[in-house]
Amino acid sequence: MVAPLPIKHWIRLKTIGEGSYGSVSLARNLEDGRLFAVKSATSKNEESLECLEREINILKKLDSRFVIRYLGQGRDGEGKVNLFMEYMEGGNLSSLSMRSNGLPEMAIKIYTASILRGLEYLHENGIIHCDVKGNNVLFGLLGEVKLADFGAAKMVSREFPAIHAGTLRWMAPEIFKKREQGTASDIWSLGCTVVEMATGILPELSENFTGISDSGVDFLEKCFRLEPSQRWTASQLLHHPFLASASSNQILFSPRTVLSESSEFYFPDDFWLRVLRKNKQLTP
Numbered sequence: 001m002v003a004p005l006p007i008k009h010w011i012r013l014k015t016i017g018e019g020s021y022g023s024v025s026l027a028r029n030l031e032d033g034r035l036f037a038v039k040s041a042t043s044k045n046e047e048s049l050e051c052l053e054r055e056i057n058i059l060k061k062l063d064s065r066f067v068i069r070y071l072g073q074g075r076d077g078e079g080k081v082n083l084f085m086e087y088m089e090g091g092n093l094s095s096l097s098m099r100s101n102g103l104p105e106m107a108i109k110i111y112t113a114s115i116l117r118g119l120e121y122l123h124e125n126g127i128i129h130c131d132v133k134g135n136n137v138l139f140g141l142l143g144e145v146k147l148a149d150f151g152a153a154k155m156v157s158r159e160f161p162a163i164h165a166g167t168l169r170w171m172a173p174e175i176f177k178k179r180e181q182g183t184a185s186d187i188w189s190l191g192c193t194v195v196e197m198a199t200g201i202l203p204e205l206s207e208n209f210t211g212i213s214d215s216g217v218d219f220l221e222k223c224f225r226l227e228p229s230q231r232w233t234a235s236q237l238l239h240h241p242f243l244a245s246a247s248s249n250q251i252l253f254s255p256r257t258v259l260s261e262s263s264e265f266y267f268p269d270d271f272w273l274r275v276l277r278k279n280k281q282l283t284p
Contacts (some may be wrong), residue, residue, distance in 0.1 A: 003078065007031075007072050007084050017092075018282040019026065021151040026087060035123035036071055039151075040080040049081060055150040056083050058127060061088055066118030068148040069140065088146060090139025094196065097134055104199040105216075110244035113138070114145035119190065120234035122147070123183045126156045130165040130181060132189035134196045156183065169202050172227055184228035187237070191223030269283045 004117075009030040017024040022041040022274060029036060039055075041048040059070040071084040093111060097103055103111070115137060122129055130152040138148045152165035172188035175181055192203040219242035222232040237243070 004039070007036070009075070010036075010038075010214040021048040021055075022083075029086075035087045037085045039083040039085065042078075042080050043126055044079070051151045052081055054085060055153065056263045058150050058153050058155075058164075059083070059085070062121075062125070062127075064118060064121040065144070066114055066121060066146055067093050068150075073178045085148075087136035088148070089141045089146075090133050090143070092139070093137035093145075095136030096139070097197050097200045100200060108194060108246070110143075110191070111145055111197060113243050113246040113251075115147065115190060115193065116234045116238050116243075117262055118145075119183075119186055120238065122153075123156075123186070127153055127180065128156060128183055129153050129189075130169070130185050131167055132186050133167055133193055134172045134271050137193070169204070172228070173226055176209075179228075182228060183233070184231045187223050187231045187234065188228075190234075190237075194220060194223070213242075215240075220244070 008029050010028060013028060013035075015025050016037065022039045024037055024039045027036055027038045028034070039052065040051040043049055048087055056073050058068075059068070060073075061105040062070065068088070069086040071086060073084060074082050078081060115132070119129065119132070129150065131148060131149060132147070136149040137148065138146050139238055140146075154165075165181070166185075166189065170189040170192040172181075172185040175185060179252040219237065219240050222237060222240065225231045234239070
């Protein structure tokens with residue numbers, strides 16, 4: 001990995017979002033004029049500062065085209081600790097899904113495959129993201145897909161085993177039971193993110209949906225197995241038949257392209273019933 005050039009002289013522009021433990025602003029490098037994103041936490045908030053420093057320590061070790069790129073760090077005159085990252089102009093997956101009222105099936109496949117490649121890279125390097133959801137999946141203008149917001153991330157079986165992080169609607173069941181949050185928890189959250197992409201709304205286990213391919217149902221069943229050890233890994237899911245056409249399709253779905261398409265991906269009325277039966281929680 002080529003080390004990024006240090007960012008010494010820069011200005012903060014508008015706020016563009018809120019991360020797990022800090023605000024995210026657009027910024028400009030005064031030396032070359034380039035835009036980048038800066039995530040900040042004040043030293044007065046110990047929890048936010050600790051999480052941001054952990055995020056910095058994780059991101060600076062990563063080098064994947066499916067993970068947001070670390071550009072540096074620093075402190076400013078306001079007493080804030082700042083994390084510099086690449087700026088993704090295309091927005092986030094959650095906003096795109098909502099604006100589209102659900103995404104076309106091919107877009108879902110391509111985005112899911114990219115998220116899985118990011119998760120595969122993280123998991124192979126012993127990192128659990130802990131907060132996979134549409135808001136934390138960012139786009140470049142040409143449709144590049146990257147995982148972002150590592151404020152809740154941790155190392156496998158090494159850091160903070162008692163801490164359970166994430167966002168309620170995307171949390172795996174073992175988190176509610178106070179069991180260890182592992183790589184399989186990211187897979188459950190991925191399944192919820194697929195539901196989010198397909199419907200354009202927050203994932204709900206009680207929602208009634210209409211229409212989905214058998215391959216799509218089977219893919220989600222692999223994500224939603226109640227026992228974490230029974231869920232498929234990111235590497236296994238990348239070879240699932242549901243994503244076969246995504247790997248052979250060379251078209252990049254930029255946000256602008258997706259907004260011009262209509263959604264064709266839906267869930268059957270009995271989808272969650274089928275998932276629960278697969279997990280032997282209900283009898284036919």
